[in-house]
Amino acid sequence: MAQVVLENVYKSFPPRKGESVALPTQLTSTSDKSEEATTPKSADSVNVLRRINLTVADGEFMVLVGPSGCGKSTLLRLIAGLEVMTGGNIWVGDRLINNLPPKERDIAMVFQNYALYPHMTVYDNIAFGLRRRSGGGGENLSFAENLLVGVTRNLPKGLRYISEKERAVHEQVRYVAQLLQIEALLNRLPKQLSGGQRQRVALGRAIARNPQVFLMDEPLSNLDAKLRAETRAQIVKLQRQLGTTTIYVTHDQTEAMTMGDRIAILNQGQLQQVDRPLELYNRPANLFVAEFIGSPPMNFIPVEFHAPLLITNGDFRFTLPDFWGSALQKYDGRKLILGIRPEHLTLSVPATKNLPVQVELAENLGNDSFLATKLVGTSFQQAGTFKNSLQVRVPPERFISVGEQIWLSFAPEKIHFFDPETELAIFPKSSIPSLPLTK
Numbered sequence: 001m002a003q004v005v006l007e008n009v010y011k012s013f014p015p016r017k018g019e020s021v022a023l024p025t026q027l028t029s030t031s032d033k034s035e036e037a038t039t040p041k042s043a044d045s046v047n048v049l050r051r052i053n054l055t056v057a058d059g060e061f062m063v064l065v066g067p068s069g070c071g072k073s074t075l076l077r078l079i080a081g082l083e084v085m086t087g088g089n090i091w092v093g094d095r096l097i098n099n100l101p102p103k104e105r106d107i108a109m110v111f112q113n114y115a116l117y118p119h120m121t122v123y124d125n126i127a128f129g130l131r132r133r134s135g136g137g138g139e140n141l142s143f144a145e146n147l148l149v150g151v152t153r154n155l156p157k158g159l160r161y162i163s164e165k166e167r168a169v170h171e172q173v174r175y176v177a178q179l180l181q182i183e184a185l186l187n188r189l190p191k192q193l194s195g196g197q198r199q200r201v202a203l204g205r206a207i208a209r210n211p212q213v214f215l216m217d218e219p220l221s222n223l224d225a226k227l228r229a230e231t232r233a234q235i236v237k238l239q240r241q242l243g244t245t246t247i248y249v250t251h252d253q254t255e256a257m258t259m260g261d262r263i264a265i266l267n268q269g270q271l272q273q274v275d276r277p278l279e280l281y282n283r284p285a286n287l288f289v290a291e292f293i294g295s296p297p298m299n300f301i302p303v304e305f306h307a308p309l310l311i312t313n314g315d316f317r318f319t320l321p322d323f324w325g326s327a328l329q330k331y332d333g334r335k336l337i338l339g340i341r342p343e344h345l346t347l348s349v350p351a352t353k354n355l356p357v358q359v360e361l362a363e364n365l366g367n368d369s370f371l372a373t374k375l376v377g378t379s380f381q382q383a384g385t386f387k388n389s390l391q392v393r394v395p396p397e398r399f400i401s402v403g404e405q406i407w408l409s410f411a412p413e414k415i416h417f418f419d420p421e422t423e424l425a426i427f428p429k430s431s432i433p434s435l436p437l438t439k
């Protein structure tokens, strides 16, 4: 167990054949112009990861999340030593591991596709890394010796002869099998297992080695929804039990929100925000994080601020309380992006302080109901990314039909503001008392 420290880690790939070079240009909260200027680039390479600085505490469960292609797997592969860094340092505890080969890093990786040896039983898959580490066993045994170990393992007690090393391996495999409840599967081959069982074996193989760090690359994405939820809970429980520092990659935000002590959000090779799940939800640092965390995503509305009023080019006029007024002082007379989560919009009455919308789609899931609505009386032409629509979560018992016009209200302590140019969040100077406490 150890903390993992990434220091200015970056990675460039030469462009693939026929691929044009598109360097990400967007600046975010965690990068500044001076960093940008010092990020090594070359005209014929693509910077896939840019100046990643991240500390994962000893025993922490860190979830690394971001859209497809943002560099999550590359980052894990750099830590595992499966890919060579272009620059930067990686520390595990007090060891600088930059130049260590993967097997000397004391890191175990679990992959999405399980990566089990198809010709080995579950037992041998789990034992493989242990035998390799204890030296002289596993892959160094001849076929006949391996057969002997296999045969002796199945003999009744008393007739069995196994070496001390093999006995230690055996105990560890049994311990892990018990932990993961796969004892009954030990003699099966991977092809005789379900997806969920295979993933548990893959986890078992990682756990058996008792490494300092687990790296998990979307380990649940091949499982169906129910199994995913079960295995998710199991991984969290195991990680707590073992206390092993873990970096877990996913693009599934339910996994991110429920599994991690903290979440690191990556976009276009840059870290956007690293924080506890509820902190990310309550205080997203920029537009990207605000849209990425939360489902359905946060709604964005271009507005103008004329202290203390928020207005749109419709009739909407909303008086902001003082805690917002002081935070938004420098935006007086300027444009802002207002952010409101679907669950923070409530059905209300016609009034200029409420948003008029027309219902375009109503989805009642029984326990939850969502409306896709279109703003009435406004034509937002401020930026192409705004869809002029609002997603709303409403009580499922309330029947609302498509085409109906309704009014939506919101509480000022539940809204967010973003600078339209930098896309960074603007936070009130004093804390907002009614925000939920973070975990």
Ligand SMILES: Nc1ncnc2c1ncn2[C@@H]1O[C@H](COP(=O)(O)OP(=O)(O)OP(=O)(O)O)[C@@H](O)[C@H]1O
Pocket (backbone or CB within 6 Å): 013, 014, 015, 016, 048, 066, 067, 068, 069, 070, 071, 072, 073, 074, 075, 251
């Ligand atoms: N060997 C390579 N050569 C060139 N480009 C690569 C190579 N490996 C990855 N990339 C590029 O690096 C970027 C990041 O890839 P990576 O697999 O790390 O993303 P990811 O966030 O894990 O995506 P996903 O969620 O889809 O798995 C992608 O644009 C990818 O095309």
